[in-house]
Every structure is written in structure tokens, then in C-alpha cells.
Amino acid sequence: MTGEQKRTLALYYCQNVPASGERERQDLEEKYGGNIRLFPVPCSGRLEPIHLLLALEEFADVVYIITCPEGTCRYSEGNKRAKKRVEMTRTIIASIGLEVERIGMIIGSKENPISLADHARAAMERTLRLPPSPVHN
Numbered sequence: 001m002t003g004e005q006k007r008t009l010a011l012y013y014c015q016n017v018p019a020s021g022e023r024e025r026q027d028l029e030e031k032y033g034g035n036i037r038l039f040p041v042p043c044s045g046r047l048e049p050i051h052l053l054l055a056l057e058e059f060a061d062v063v064y065i066i067t068c069p070e071g072t073c074r075y076s077e078g079n080k081r082a083k084k085r086v087e088m089t090r091t092i093i094a095s096i097g098l099e100v101e102r103i104g105m106i107i108g109s110k111e112n113p114i115s116l117a118d119h120a121r122a123a124m125e126r127t128l129r130l131p132p133s134p135v136h137n
Contacts, residue, residue: 007127010060011120012039012047014079016068017108019115028120031117036120044068049089052103056093057135062102062127066119069110079107101130 007034013020037059041047044067055063058105065086067079083105090100104126106119 007035007061007124007132008059008128009036009120009124009127010039010052010055010063011036011039011066011123012044012051013066013116013119014044014063014068014073015040015042016074017074017116017119018113019117024116026119032093032120032124038120040128041077043075044071045073045075045081047082047085047105048093048134049085052086052089053092055135056098056102061133062078062104062123062130064106064118064123065105066106066123067108069108072108072110074093083107098134099122099130101126 025040028036028038028061046063053064060093065082067073067082070079073079086103086105089103093102094100106113106123118134
């Protein structure tokens, strides 16, 4: 990545995402270097807007959450809670003039499971479409 394209992605993900073990996390961090920070969580529904906002404030240009497929959450409604919290966070950042695309969510598929690495690649591609965060200037 060139200096012009450098962006940092904070990626929170449900530990039930396929191929999301410690080895896979380490491989992704090695591949993307400091451009990605990975945070496994027992359930995406445990994330609050403050977690997402702090990541944007402290280091990230973009924050994504990867949830397990709808209807498969081991905590019943965690992914539904995460969806509401992402929308709430988007409302907050829009009110201060940031692009809502800086907060995103990827919902896993039960029929077509995708690995953490593939989700991370897709999120990084979306991250590069945005300019660097004005928060870090």
C-alpha cells in the first residue's frame, strides 16, 4: 500500500465467524500490518456505540463489525442488537459531519459461510474508498 492509500480498519468480529481462530487473526495482522486491528468478541451484540466511536477517535479510519448469520446467534439476538448499535453510531457520526460509511456491518451467511480473511479483504477494499479520517489530522 502506498502512503496515499494507507487507511486503518478496526474489525470487530464474532468468534463464531468461520476460520476466525488465533492463527487466522495473526495471519491477517501480518498480511495487512498496521492497516488492520482485529478484535474478536464473544458476541457482536456486546459491542456498544462507545466502542466503535473510541476506535474512530483513537486510531481507525473505518470500523466494521462482522456478525454471525441472523438466526444463528448463540446468545439469541446479539446480531440484531449489533445492527441497532451500528445504526445508532452512524447517526452520531453523521451529526458531527463524518461519513456514515466509516461504520459498517457485515452479516455472515448461513448458506454460504465466508472466512474471516475474506470478510477482512472486503472490508479493507471498502475502507480504501474513503479519504483518511479528518479526526486524525
